[in-house]
Amino acid sequence: xxxxxxxxxxxxxxxxxxxxxxxxxxxxxxxxxxxxxxxxxxxxxxxxxxxxxxxxxxxxxxxxxxxxxxxxxxxxxxxxxxxxxxxxxxxxxxxxxxxxxxxxxxxxxxxxxxxxxxxxxxxxxxxxxxxxxxxxxxxxxxxxxxxxxxxxxxxxxxxxxxxxxxxxxxxxxxxxxxxxxxxxxxxxxxxxxxxxxxxxxxxx
Amino acid sequence: xxxxxxxxxxxxxxxxxxxxxxxxxxxxxxxxxxxxxxxxxxxxxxxxxxxxxxxxxxxxxxxxxxxxxxxxxxxxxxxxxxxxxxxxxxxxxxxxxxxxxxxxxxxxxxxxxxxxxxxxxxxxxxxxxxxxxxxxxxxxxxxxxxxxxxxxxxxxxxxxxxxxxxxxxxxxxxxxxxxxxxxxxxxxxxxxxxxxxxxxxxxxxxxxxxxxxxxxxxxxxxxxxxxxxxxxxxxxxxxxxxxxxxxxxxxxxxxxxxxxxxxxxxxxxxxxxxxxxxxxxxxxxxxxxxxxxxxxxxxxxxxxxxxxxxxxxxxxxxxx
Numbered sequence: 001x002x003x004x005x006x007x008x009x010x011x012x013x014x015x016x017x018x019x020x021x022x023x024x025x026x027x028x029x030x031x032x033x034x035x036x037x038x039x040x041x042x043x044x045x046x047x048x049x050x051x052x053x054x055x056x057x058x059x060x061x062x063x064x065x066x067x068x069x070x071x072x073x074x075x076x077x078x079x080x081x082x083x084x085x086x087x088x089x090x091x092x093x094x095x096x097x098x099x100x101x102x103x104x105x106x107x108x109x110x111x112x113x114x115x116x117x118x119x120x121x122x123x124x125x126x127x128x129x130x131x132x133x134x135x136x137x138x139x140x141x142x143x144x145x146x147x148x149x150x151x152x153x154x155x156x157x158x159x160x161x162x163x164x165x166x167x168x169x170x171x172x173x174x175x176x177x178x179x180x181x182x183x184x185x186x187x188x189x190x191x192x193x194x195x196x197x198x199x200x201x202x203x204x
Numbered sequence: 205x206x207x208x209x210x211x212x213x214x215x216x217x218x219x220x221x222x223x224x225x226x227x228x229x230x231x232x233x234x235x236x237x238x239x240x241x242x243x244x245x246x247x248x249x250x251x252x253x254x255x256x257x258x259x260x261x262x263x264x265x266x267x268x269x270x271x272x273x274x275x276x277x278x279x280x281x282x283x284x285x286x287x288x289x290x291x292x293x294x295x296x297x298x299x300x301x302x303x304x305x306x307x308x309x310x311x312x313x314x315x316x317x318x319x320x321x322x323x324x325x326x327x328x329x330x331x332x333x334x335x336x337x338x339x340x341x342x343x344x345x346x347x348x349x350x351x352x353x354x355x356x357x358x359x360x361x362x363x364x365x366x367x368x369x370x371x372x373x374x375x376x377x378x379x380x381x382x383x384x385x386x387x388x389x390x391x392x393x394x395x396x397x398x399x400x401x402x403x404x405x406x407x408x409x410x411x412x413x414x415x416x417x418x419x420x421x422x423x424x425x426x427x428x429x430x431x432x433x434x435x436x437x438x439x440x441x442x443x444x445x446x447x448x449x450x451x452x453x454x455x456x457x458x459x460x461x462x463x464x465x466x467x468x469x470x471x472x473x474x475x476x477x478x479x480x481x482x483x484x485x486x487x488x489x490x491x492x493x494x495x496x497x498x499x500x501x502x503x504x505x506x507x508x509x510x511x512x513x514x515x516x517x518x519x520x521x522x523x524x
Binding site (some may be wrong): 022101 | 421
């Protein structure tokens, strides 16, 4: 269940394990399988933790295997927000970050895309990424930026993958940009566009 | 050996700010602009004090937008090793002096949503430069300035005129105190805190920031350790093959320089890490006085910062 991300270049984000810390407030952002990480975190939290906490849970497949909504509701956190997609969750997260004070601990858990986008949103609110806790669980599908046309393609599971904007066939690198929350994609067959390598499902 | 060549400057003014503080102005002899700097930067001043050359870091307080001169303020420290006394007694208008180009170990993090500045006493100097920069650039900030008495609150009026309601003053002998927990628990997410002042104040802010859940990367402080006076001692240099005697009011770095060794340095206050040296042999106790080495490194006995640290014991050999 827990994720194994093979070691790679320094640029590739590595994630840790969430653990409760002393803080004035706790902001927990998760999607799908990340819900089960919150439930594990809940076993370790001190009394009064949930009174100071807020959960933003993205549930992309209601009723599915990784729908942890009911269990999360049972935690008794007074502020639990459910969204159907990561992008629909982000405006509320931005609003919460605007209202929050220094001393708020961020806990991010779930898919690679959730971790990417939630971290980017936190950084845009002026928080240092080093101060955020992260734990990966679930999809490894990537947000990719085409280095040629600069367009972003989401839910990239294959390598190579086509840019959804300029359609070039791109090698999806481990070279990652925190600012864009995206892995870099570089044209794989520039010399000979008829040479089309097979797409392998690398990021599931 | 500093990283960059020293600047030859002229003292163009010495202003008595109050009973303890003097302000010094420096220009290049031909009046051309001095090297640019950012708020929080310091220069190292070279002082020919009798036989001894002192080099002491001071924060630049003048506006980074005006490099026609550099200004520093120095509080007279009657207990110190003599750098501030030299500046107060010996330095006058028209004198030639040498300064290092500016180095910034206390820069504003410009990604920050808001800058929270906390100053104690003469620790106000880097914030004078930073507030000038913030006013020009725009962006949220506030400055909390604690002083012992109104008389010693140099620059309160000047700052008030410059930054208005963003200035919060706390006069110690009128019973006013900074509410550190109140401040640190009420800042919007994304705030960075900067503290400069007496060591106990810096330590208190660091401790309360941690207790209030601030990540280390949002907490900035500037504290030049003063090379403390202490018992004279002797140490050896492996590479140069020399034995160096360190006087009571001398640092290891100064003693090396006096012996003609071109040792590396930048801040001379145990903050930048530039002079870090390997300890090859030690029989005795290294007295670490820096903010650079972490506790494990200090305990290992394998590293020393010669700009501030001292030694007590039989034998110390370092790799210089």
